Amino acid sequence: MSKIDLVKVLAELDEDMVVAGVKEQIAAGVPAMEILNQLQQGMEQVGKLYEAGDYYLSELIMSADVFSMASSLLDSSLTSGGETKTHGTMVLGTVKDDIHDIGKNIVATILNCNGFKVVDVGVDAPIEVFVDAVKKYKPHVVGLCCLLTTAFDVMKETVTAVKAADPSVTVLVGGGPVDNSVAKYCGADGYCKNAYDAVESTKKAVGMN
Amino acid sequence: MKSNQELLDERTNRVMKAIALEKTDRTPMVLMADAFCAKHMGVKLADFCSSLKASSKVILDSAKALGDFDGMNSAFAAGPLFPLIFMSKVKMPGRELADDILWQLDEREVMTHEDYDTILNKGWGPFMGEYVTNRLGVDLNTLMGELSDTPQMVKNFNDAGYMIYSPLVMITVNEYLSGGRSMPRFINDLYKMPDKVEAVLDVIQKEQIDMIRLQIRATNSKVVFMAPSRGASEFWSPKLWERFVWKYIKGLADAVIEEGAIVNFHIDARWDRDLKYFRSFPKGKAVFETDGATDIYKIKEVLGDRMCIKGDVAAVMLALGTPDEVYNYCTKLINDMGPGFILSCGCSAPPNAKLENVKAMISAATGK
Numbered sequence: 080m081s082k083i084d085l086v087k088v089l090a091e092l093d094e095d096m097v098v099a100g101v102k103e104q105i106a107a108g109v110p111a112m113e114i115l116n117q118l119q120q121g122m123e124q125v126g127k128l129y130e131a132g133d134y135y136l137s138e139l140i141m142s143a144d145v146f147s148m149a150s151s152l153l154d155s156s157l158t159s160g161g162e163t164k165t166h167g168t169m170v171l172g173t174v175k176d177d178i179h180d181i182g183k184n185i186v187a188t189i190l191n192c193n194g195f196k197v198v199d200v201g202v203d204a205p206i207e208v209f210v211d212a213v214k215k216y217k218p219h220v221v222g223l224c225c226l227l228t229t230a231f232d233v234m235k236e237t238v239t240a241v242k243a244a245d246p247s248v249t250v251l252v253g254g255g256p257v258d259n260s261v262a263k264y265c266g267a268d269g270y271c272k273n274a275y276d277a278v279e280s281t282k283k284a285v286g287m288n
Numbered sequence: 289m290k291s292n293q294e295l296l297d298e299r300t301n302r303v304m305k306a307i308a309l310e311k312t313d314r315t316p317m318v319l320m321a322d323a324f325c326a327k328h329m330g331v332k333l334a335d336f337c338s339s340l341k342a343s344s345k346v347i348l349d350s351a352k353a354l355g356d357f358d359g360m361n362s363a364f365a366a367g368p369l370f371p372l373i374f375m376s377k378v379k380m381p382g383r384e385l386a387d388d389i390l391w392q393l394d395e396r397e398v399m400t401h402e403d404y405d406t407i408l409n410k411g412w413g414p415f416m417g418e419y420v421t422n423r424l425g426v427d428l429n430t431l432m433g434e435l436s437d438t439p440q441m442v443k444n445f446n447d448a449g450y451m452i453y454s455p456l457v458m459i460t461v462n463e464y465l466s467g468g469r470s471m472p473r474f475i476n477d478l479y480k481m482p483d484k485v486e487a488v489l490d491v492i493q494k495e496q497i498d499m500i501r502l503q504i505r506a507t508n509s510k511v512v513f514m515a516p517s518r519g520a521s522e523f524w525s526p527k528l529w530e531r532f533v534w535k536y537i538k539g540l541a542d543a544v545i546e547e548g549a550i551v552n553f554h555i556d557a558r559w560d561r562d563l564k565y566f567r568s569f570p571k572g573k574a575v576f577e578t579d580g581a582t583d584i585y586k587i588k589e590v591l592g593d594r595m596c597i598k599g600d601v602a603a604v605m606l607a608l609g610t611p612d613e614v615y616n617y618c619t620k621l622i623n624d625m626g627p628g629f630i631l632s633c634g635c636s637a638p639p640n641a642k643l644e645n646v647k648a649m650i651s652a653a654t655g656k
Contacts (some may be wrong), residue, residue: 080376134525135523136520137478137525138525140476141475141479176385176386176389178394179392179393181470228606228639228641229389229390229638229639237650258606261604261608
């Protein structure tokens with residue numbers, strides 16, 4: 080039995096203890112997927128603290144860094160065990176003519192930490208890039224980001240094209256100026272006000288809650 | 289019919305009375321707009337950004353076409369100055385972007401941990417000059433030459449009867465590092481090397497305060513625009529916020545007020561949690577300029593008896609709303625906010641703001 084409670088120390092953002100805990104469990108022969116599962120539970124705790132208003136973006140970003148550092152210690156073990164099981168897939172990108180990526184990257188990281196596969200198509204992504212990704216990866220969810228109000232029209236066109244390619248896919252929108260009125264304008268299925276909102280909406284889309 | 293000088297005096301007086309929380313003949317309206325003006329005048333953004341003077345002419349033409357409102361926040365476009373403000377590269381229309389696409393920060397980790405040591409050893413000024421020139425690729429001499437024309441650009445607006453609300457612009461010092469390091473890396477630094485980051489910020493803050501005092505004295509500016517945009521409460525735990533955001537807002541703002549100027553806090557994103565901190569400034573010496581993300585009624589409740597509120601017609605409403613929606617929203621704000629209120633858009637009017645929506649703002653303010 081591990082002496083270090085990985086879920087707890089990750090939720091407390093104690094990087095040194097998280098790394099020590101992961102190494103301790105690897106040495107004890109704990110399967111990598113089991114360790115990863117504990118790290119993800121820690122991230123769920125972070126999410127709950129964020130939703131409760133006890134944690135902020137600063138803690139969110141730091142928790143993602145700690146998670147990435149810890150899970151990198153498991154990389155070879157996870158790879159040797161075949162493809163890591165995920166809860167579902169999201170195709171994510173910033174729409175054409177908008178190059179902002181900080182928010183998108185945070186969303187991608189937090190979704191990854193919570194067990195989702197993210198296909199990141201980058202920034203300034205043309206409509207056909209999203210459509211091609213939908214056809215190739217068959218995601219449960221497509222996430223469209225923008226920081227510019229001038230991107231609303233292309234966001235709307237992207238939603239239409241994605242829905243035409245796969246009517247069953249859930250399309251979520253988010254970004255600085257985006258709100259419910261923008262989601263409605265674009266014909267999206269929902270609006271995410273932050274990264275954990277994206278996690279909850281994606282869970283809902285894949286039938287997890 | 290009033291002369292332009294009489295209009296300027298009337299409008300300036302109206303704005304300054306609102307800042308002093310005094311009653312005015314009507315609610316003043318000051319627009320923060322640049323790219324919108326280019327669209328309004330049918331000028332491509334690449335041409336608009338070809339020089340500060342070119343942008344200034346277009347903004348003035350747009351103001352004249354819009355008619356009776358009190359002034360503009362700035363006399364020229366902000367985009368070309370972004371590298372100096374955010375220590376980050378900017379992609380410009382006609383250069384890295386197509387001719388009519390809005391300028392955008394291309395934020396990457398350009399500033400390094402070693403740069404922290406350089407700033408501590410050499411000071412902010414020498415570091416910043418080298419950094420902006422060599423690593424961001426900015427032609428600093430040309431840009432400074434353009435900025436030296438600011439008094440003439442401001443005079444052009446004044447001659448047309450419009451106030452330039454805040455000719456002096458500054459940013460809180462944490463924004464320099466947040467932009468230069470990129471926000472995620474900067475946050476990581478705050479956890480991994482907080483004492484060093486604080487020491488660097490202290491060096492920058494001291495130089496920034498010395499500089500803003502000189503600039504206020506040289507220009508006799510009435511209002512200084514301060515943008516602590518990424519300092520929003522929603523981004524930071526209270527402990528980090530007090531140490532790395534508020535400390536520097538407070539120090540800089542105190543210096544501006546000591547110099548006899550008004551400090552205009554340009555507040556993007558949500559600050560509800562920390563509004564009470566702003567009560568520490570003297571009554572009538574500051575403006576809380578909000579983009580609409582912070583509940584303006586909460587701002588009124590907490591700060592309304594201390595400082596003027598400026599805002600907050602959201603970019604989304606200006607881009608997607610109808611003139612009736614904008615007019616009704618503005619009218620309600622004017623009635624509910626009372627004295628000590630300046631009607632404005634939330635942050636900058638977006639380039640795709642509908643012209644009729646901006647005109648609806650003016651109608652609500654003027655009653656015409």
